[in-house]
Amino acid sequence: MKILIIGAGAVGQVYALYLSKAGHDISFFVKEKYTNELGAGLTLHRLTRRGHVTERxxxxxxxxxxxxxAARTWDQVWIAISGDxxxxxxxxQVLAAAGGATVIILQPDINNDQHVRKIVPPEQIVMGAISxxxxxxxxxxxxxxxxxxYFLDPLRSTLMAGPDARAEPAVAALRQGGLRAKRVRDIGRATAVGLALLQTMVAVLESNGWDYAGLAGSPAMKRGRVAVREAMDAVAAETGLPVPLPLKLAATSMVWRLLIPLSRRTLPFDVEAALRYHFSKVGAQTRMLIDSYVDLGNKHGLPTAGLAALRRTLPEYS
Known part of the structure; x- marks a missing residue:
C-alpha cells in the first residue's frame, strides 16, 4: 500500500517504522523546513528492560x-499530529487532497472524527488509539x-474502529510489521473514559510543575482528583457508558502512591523527564482537551468547577 503519514514526530516515526517493516511504501507530509533533516533518515530506539534495540x-x-x-493516489493517510x-x-487542505484514501485518526479527543467528517466522507474514516x-x-x-x-507496552495494542474494508487493512499492516493491533467496535466506548483520566492527569502533573515523584501527596493532586472525576463523568455521559470501578479507583491518591514508585522502578526510561518533554510539546492539545471536557460536562449538566480550576492553573500555551 501507499501510505502517507501526516507528521514525522514521536508518533508518526514509530508507525512509519512498523508499516515500512510490513513492506508498504511510506511517505511523510511535513512542512518544507523539515525536509533536509528528515531526508537524512531516522534512527529509532525501542526501549526494553534489558537495554534498547536501534533501527534505521x-x-x-x-x-x-x-x-x-492530490497529485498521487494513497491507500491510507495516518494523522500523526496533535489534536490542535x-x-x-x-x-x-491535506485531508481534502487525500482522495479516496482511508484516513486514520490517532488523536485522543473523542470529537476529532466529527471535525474530520467535515472534510472526509465518514465511510473512509478509521479511529485509532495509540499503544x-x-x-x-x-x-x-x-x-x-x-x-x-519508544516503549511498547506488552499488554496494549493499537486499537482500530471503522468500516471492515478500511479498518482491517490498517490492523493487518501493523501486525505484519510486528506491532500489536486489534479491531474494536467502538473506539470511544473502548478508550474514551480512560483517556479522559490520563489526559486530565497530564494537566494535573503540569500544574504540579511536572514533579512526578511528588505528585501523589501534592496540593495539585488533591485539587486534581476532582477534575479527573469530572472529566470521566463528562465523557461517560457523552458515550453513554458508566465509569468503570478501576478507573474510579485510579482517581485516588492512594493508587498513585503505589503507581508512581512502581513505574519509576519498572519502566526503562526516566518517566518524569519523558512526560515533561513530550507533553510540554503538545501543551496546546492538553488545554484543548480540558476545555472539551468542560464543554461536555456543561452539555450534560454535570459539575465542571474542578476542571475549570485546573484549567486556570495552566499557563497559556504558545
Whole structure:
C-alpha cells in the first residue's frame, strides 16, 4: 500500500517504522523546513528492560504541499499530529487532497472524527488509539543515544474502529510489521473514559510543575482528583457508558502512591523527564482537551468547577 503519514514526530516515526517493516511504501507530509533533516533518515530506539534495540528508517518519501498529495493516489493517510494541529488550515487542505484514501485518526479527543467528517466522507474514516509512549532522545539530563525512543507496552495494542474494508487493512499492516493491533467496535466506548483520566492527569502533573515523584501527596493532586472525576463523568455521559470501578479507583491518591514508585522502578526510561518533554510539546492539545471536557460536562449538566480550576492553573500555551 501507499501510505502517507501526516507528521514525522514521536508518533508518526514509530508507525512509519512498523508499516515500512510490513513492506508498504511510506511517505511523510511535513512542512518544507523539515525536509533536509528528515531526508537524512531516522534512527529509532525501542526501549526494553534489558537495554534498547536501534533501527534505521530510510527510503521513505517526503511530501510538503497539498498539491503534491492530490497529485498521487494513497491507500491510507495516518494523522500523526496533535489534536490542535489537526484543526489547522494546512491539515484540512491535506485531508481534502487525500482522495479516496482511508484516513486514520490517532488523536485522543473523542470529537476529532466529527471535525474530520467535515472534510472526509465518514465511510473512509478509521479511529485509532495509540499503544506506546515515544519521545525524542536523549531527554534533558540524560545521556541516551540520539534519535526517537519508544516503549511498547506488552499488554496494549493499537486499537482500530471503522468500516471492515478500511479498518482491517490498517490492523493487518501493523501486525505484519510486528506491532500489536486489534479491531474494536467502538473506539470511544473502548478508550474514551480512560483517556479522559490520563489526559486530565497530564494537566494535573503540569500544574504540579511536572514533579512526578511528588505528585501523589501534592496540593495539585488533591485539587486534581476532582477534575479527573469530572472529566470521566463528562465523557461517560457523552458515550453513554458508566465509569468503570478501576478507573474510579485510579482517581485516588492512594493508587498513585503505589503507581508512581512502581513505574519509576519498572519502566526503562526516566518517566518524569519523558512526560515533561513530550507533553510540554503538545501543551496546546492538553488545554484543548480540558476545555472539551468542560464543554461536555456543561452539555450534560454535570459539575465542571474542578476542571475549570485546573484549567486556570495552566499557563497559556504558545
Amino acid at each position: 528508517l530510510e527510503g521513505f518519501g517526503i511530501v510538503t504541499s497539498p498539491a503534491e498529495v 494541529a489537526l484543526r489547522g488550515e494546512l491539515a484540512g 506506546f509512549l515515544s519521545f525524542q532522545s536523549p531527554l534533558p539530563g540524560n545521556d541516551d543515544p540520539e534519535g526517537m525512543a
